Amino acid sequence: MAIHDLTSERLFVDSALAQGARVALSEDQAHYLVNVLRSKMGAGILVFNGRDGEWLARLIEAKKRSAVLEVTEQTRQQVNGPDIDYLFAPLKHARLDYMVQKAVEMGVARLSPVQTRRTVPDRVNLERMRANAIEAAEQCGVLRVPEIGELRPLSKVLDGWDVKRTLIFCDEGDGAKNPLNSLTSVRPGPIAVLVGPEGGFSGEEREILRSKPYVVALSLGPRIMRADTAAVAALALVNATLGDWSGNWK
Amino acid sequence: MAIHDLTSERLFVDSALAQGARVALSEDQAHYLVNVLRSKMGAGILVFNGRDGEWLARLIEAKKRSAVLEVTEQTRQQVNGPDIDYLFAPLKHARLDYMVQKAVEMGVARLSPVQTRRTVPDRVNLERMRANAIEAAEQCGVLRVPEIGELRPLSKVLDGWDVKRTLIFCDEGDGAKNPLNSLTSVRPGPIAVLVGPEGGFSGEEREILRSKPYVVALSLGPRIMRADTAAVAALALVNATLGDWSGNWK
Numbered sequence: 001m002a003i004h005d006l007t008s009e010r011l012f013v014d015s016a017l018a019q020g021a022r023v024a025l026s027e028d029q030a031h032y033l034v035n036v037l038r039s040k041m042g043a044g045i046l047v048f049n050g051r052d053g054e055w056l057a058r059l060i061e062a063k064k065r066s067a068v069l070e071v072t073e074q075t076r077q078q079v080n081g082p083d084i085d086y087l088f089a090p091l092k093h094a095r096l097d098y099m100v101q102k103a104v105e106m107g108v109a110r111l112s113p114v115q116t117r118r119t120v121p122d123r124v125n126l127e128r129m130r131a132n133a134i135e136a137a138e139q140c141g142v143l144r145v146p147e148i149g150e151l152r153p154l155s156k157v158l159d160g161w162d163v164k165r166t167l168i169f170c171d172e173g174d175g176a177k178n179p180l181n182s183l184t185s186v187r188p189g190p191i192a193v194l195v196g197p198e199g200g201f202s203g204e205e206r207e208i209l210r211s212k213p214y215v216v217a218l219s220l221g222p223r224i225m226r227a228d229t230a231a232v233a234a235l236a237l238v239n240a241t242l243g244d245w246s247g248n249w250k
Numbered sequence: 251m252a253i254h255d256l257t258s259e260r261l262f263v264d265s266a267l268a269q270g271a272r273v274a275l276s277e278d279q280a281h282y283l284v285n286v287l288r289s290k291m292g293a294g295i296l297v298f299n300g301r302d303g304e305w306l307a308r309l310i311e312a313k314k315r316s317a318v319l320e321v322t323e324q325t326r327q328q329v330n331g332p333d334i335d336y337l338f339a340p341l342k343h344a345r346l347d348y349m350v351q352k353a354v355e356m357g358v359a360r361l362s363p364v365q366t367r368r369t370v371p372d373r374v375n376l377e378r379m380r381a382n383a384i385e386a387a388e389q390c391g392v393l394r395v396p397e398i399g400e401l402r403p404l405s406k407v408l409d410g411w412d413v414k415r416t417l418i419f420c421d422e423g424d425g426a427k428n429p430l431n432s433l434t435s436v437r438p439g440p441i442a443v444l445v446g447p448e449g450g451f452s453g454e455e456r457e458i459l460r461s462k463p464y465v466v467a468l469s470l471g472p473r474i475m476r477a478d479t480a481a482v483a484a485l486a487l488v489n490a491t492l493g494d495w496s497g498n499w500k
Contacts, residue, residue, distance in 0.1 A: 081473070098348075105479045107471070141474040179490050180430070220486070221357070221495035223331070224391040229355045229482055236470070236483035237490055240429050245471035 009037065010046040010054070012134045012145060017052040021071040022060075030067035033059065045069060048137075050145045053078040080144045081107030082243035083190040085165070086235070088112075089119040089197035090151065091227055096124070097132050099228040104136035104146060106235035107244065112149035114157055114194070117202040124151050154205060163214045165190040170234050171210075171217040172200045179218050183241040186216055193238055195231050259287065260296040260304070262384045262395060267302040271321040272310075280317035283309065295319060298387075300395045303328040330394045331357030332493035333440040335415070336485070338362075339369040339447035340401065341477055346374070347382050349478040354386035354396060356485035357494065362399035364407055364444070367452040374401050404455060413464045415440040420484050421460075421467040422450045429468050433491040436466055443488055445481050 015023050025033065033039045039059055047069065048054045054076040057069035086108040090096050103111055111133065113124045130148050137145045161167070166186050170193070194209075201209070209215050220233050239245040261283075265273050275283065283289045289309055297319065298304045304326040307319035336358040340346050353361055361383065363374045380398050387395045411417070416436050420443070444459075451459070459465050470483050489495040 079472070101476075102479055105473060105475050106483075107473050140476065178496050180496070219495070221489055221493075222329070223355060223357050225355050226351075226390065229352055232479055232482040233356075233486035236486040239471055240487055243471075245469070246428050246430070 009033070009039075010048065010138045010141065012138055013047050013049050015049065017047060017049055017055045017071055019071060019073065023047060023057060023069045023071060025067045025069065027065050030063065030065055033067055034062045034064065046075060047071065048143050050137075050143065051078060054141075054143055076143065078143055081109065081142075082239070084108045084235070084238065084243060085110045085112055085190075085192035086146070086231070087114045087157065087167075087192055087194040088231065089114055089116045089195070089227070090121045090124045091198065092121055095226075095228055096121075097128070099231055100129055100132040101136040102228060102232050103235065104133050104142055105140050106232060106239065107142065107144075108146050108193075108235065109144070110147045110149060112157070112192075113151040115151055115153045116197055117154075117205055118199040119197045122151075126150065155208075158208065158212065161212070161214060162190075165192055165214065167192045167194060167209075167212065167215045168218050168234070168238060169194045169209050169215050170196065170220055170230050171206065172196070172220075177217075177219045179220060179237050180241065182216055182218050183237060186242055188242070191238060191242055193231075193234050195227055195234060198227050259283070259289075260298070260388045260391065262388055263297050263299050265299065267297060267299055267305045267321055269321060269323065273297060273307060273319045273321060275317045275319065277315050280313070280315055283317055284312045284314065296325060297321065298393050300387075300393065301328060304391075304393055326393065328393055331359065331392075332489070334358045334485070334488065334493060335360045335362055335440075335442035336396070336481070337364045337407065337417075337442055337444040338481065339364055339366045339445070339477070340371045340374045341448065342371055345476075345478055346371075347378070349481055350379050350382045351386040352478060352482050353485065354383050354392055355390050356482060356489065357392065357394075358396050358443075358485065359394070360397045360399060362407070362442075363401040365401055365403045366447055367404075367455055368449040369447045372401075376400070405458075408458065408462065411462070411464060412440075415442055415464065417442045417444060417459075417462065417465045418468050418484070418488060419444045419459050419465050420446065420470060420480050421456065422446070422470075427467075427469045429470060429487050430491065432466055432468050433487060436492055438492070441488060441492055443481075443484050445477055445484060448477050 013023050043059045047057050055071045056073050056075050057071045060070045061068035086103045090113045263273050293309045297307050305321045305324050307321045310320045311318035336353045340363045
């Protein structure tokens, strides 16, 4: 782990990346580089597209509303993190932005908003979620931008569940159990982590979740936590036992 | 763990709490209850002072700028969390507020800002930190408000170190090791967790830290993390292995 280093510019682009490739930036990106950062011709910028690793590129054309980079050399091979779906009841506005950023830093593969009984927002702005996920990946050097799922009701999510994927459910009614003991019983394979809304799951939802053979309940101690805190805490424990912090993961 | 329930009002007060005690609220608290929430006479409010547990109290006098509660019954015994000092390089403004809130939710005993080579703010607003810590404790039902230390240089902090306290140092240069293996080697006792600035520790700081017999280096995986994310992640792993999430802690 490295704590965020703010010094290098890193941009997500859609185009394929290879030595000599030219990349036309979006209008926003061009504005940011040319007008905000006042980058000069030849300036080095890191680029990634979620597939081809990270590359150093040089600014070879800079106008007010458009800019072109030429890709010069690969700086990092593509690395994908562990196969973790992050399922969560969406929060409002700034707290949702924050939670999305945190989940990206924790290396999840997919962000799947879930409608529960006590979920307050009944729709989510998927474009905004995607923009936030890209920004977090740019800032934190993550090379895989998580996929973003549509908001779905919890019942539908469970109906279509692939039983090979273990669903780790952060259970606020389960304060006494050692979370590491719960996680060490999980068999290797794809994982999902589910964090409920502020206000918790309903009794019925908890019962349904706990009845599923693929569900593991996870306790996060005796204190009340905000949902975005629970997200980072749960993903840290999962990464340390089953994900790519454990040294066991390939 | 319970995910934050926003329904009950909970106020931190200075006065001693016991059945029948009367508590005069501060002007801000009176304004909030009377003018913002429009609480009526007899309304129930939870109060705590960091020492006497949590009590239900009733509003018995409500003016524009003052209000008095009468304490009726204890709702929770005082619980202190584990003996964890949280040492951190302060961040700017909103990110520092956020980090303080998160550390309170994670149940630390003390918040100790540390000046490192690459720390950007060279002073911190301790009053603001304390107000944030109280607000987080109020909102998240934490009964112990962490003590707030003065900003001190890392070298001074280490010079005066009590060697019985293990210092868990989040080491961004140590990405390959399993963090749980590092923590299971820690002997039971008082703990401190140190998270560096965005930009990391200097090479010299890392060397000095790693040379101390009471220091344990902790890796938080291969990705770059923001300092506030690293704080929650490290404290989750520490709570799960050595703190009060583990079921071993008394």
